[in-house]
Amino acid sequence: xxxxxxxxxxxxRRRGQEARLRCSPMKGHSxxxxxxxxxxxxxxxxxxxxxxxxxxxxxxxxxxxxxxxxKEGPSILRIQQVVRGDSAAYFCASSRGLQETQYFGPGTRxxxx
Amino acid sequence: GENVEQHPxxxxxxxxxxxxxxxxxxxxxxxxxPWYKQELGKRPQLIIDIRSNVGEKKDQRIAVTLxxxxxxxxxxxxxxxxxxxAVYFCAAxxxxxxNQFYFGTGTSLTVIP
Numbered sequence: 605x606x607x608x609x610x611x612x613x614x615x616x617r618r619r620g621q622e623a624r625l626r627c628s629p630m631k632g633h634s635x636x637x638x639x640x641x642x643x644x645x646x647x648x649x650x651x652x653x654x655x656x657x658x659x660x661x662x663x664x665x666x667x668x669x670x671x672x673x674x675k676e677g678p679s680i681l682r683i684q685q686v687v688r689g690d691s692a693a694y695f696c697a698s699s700r701g702l703q704e705t706q707y708f709g710p711g712t713r714x715x716x717x
Numbered sequence: 718g719e720n721v722e723q724h725p726x727x728x729x730x731x732x733x734x735x736x737x738x739x740x741x742x743x744x745x746x747x748x749x750x751p752w753y754k755q756e757l758g759k760r761p762q763l764i765i766d767i768r769s770n771v772g773e774k775k776d777q778r779i780a781v782t783l784x785x786x787x788x789x790x791x792x793x794x795x796x797x798x799x800x801x802x803a804v805y806f807c808a809a810x811x812x813x814x815x816n817q818f819y820f821g822t823g824t825s826l827t828v829i830p
Contacts, residue, residue: 637817637818639820645822645823646806646820646821646822646823647761647806647818647820648820649817649818649819649820652817660817662817663817695760695761703748703749703810703812705751705763705766706751706763706818707763708753708760708761708762709760710759710760711760
């Protein structure tokens with residue numbers, strides 16, 4: 605049973621470009637979460653999704669960031685017009701249900717030049 | 718919303734000694750408390766968790782205690798080994814706000830051989 609998968613593992617973008625981060629949850633998991641981790645800092649919640657629905661996006665910046673979890677395929681975190689401050693590790697996690705253990709993917713390390 | 722504080726931020730112990738990391742939370746509705754270990758450049762991995770209907774849980778050298786009245790919970794690692802060196806994060810999740818995990822700021826543990 606494969607764990608949570610994320611790709612790419614590393615992503616380099618220039619200011620103003622778009623970044624697309626993908627996350628495939630563990631088999632049998634229908635809840636997906638995205639977290640951002642700045643260097644030497646903790647994990648900050650961004651968004652929580654179930655299939656085709658955004659449940660909680662209270663941690664997502666109001667502009668340039670969006671997330672989706674379509675019926676088929678991985679969850680996507682999209683950052684438009686990236687700025688240097690977007691450089692961070694973005695982790696995806698998944699769980700089987702509410703109030704259940706969240707398992708993390710290996711993360712995508714985004715570097716904005 | 719929930720606020721999780723974690724202490725200490727750094728901790729050094731001699732191999733074989735015990736390590737204790739403490740977290741406090743603010744929302745009395747929180748009822749699930751996982752602990753994650755993150756090695757440098759790796760994903761956070763669940764090491765132990767506890768629910769609010771239990772006061773203590775143990776798994777080999779790792780134990781977690783929960784004091785609901787005082788709203789704090791602690792991670793105890795006994796007989797520490799160099800491979801225990803990592804950053805440890807506590808988290809809390811309130812039952813009434815969906816599924817978001819609120820993370821502490823992390824404790825960098827170094828076990829000196």
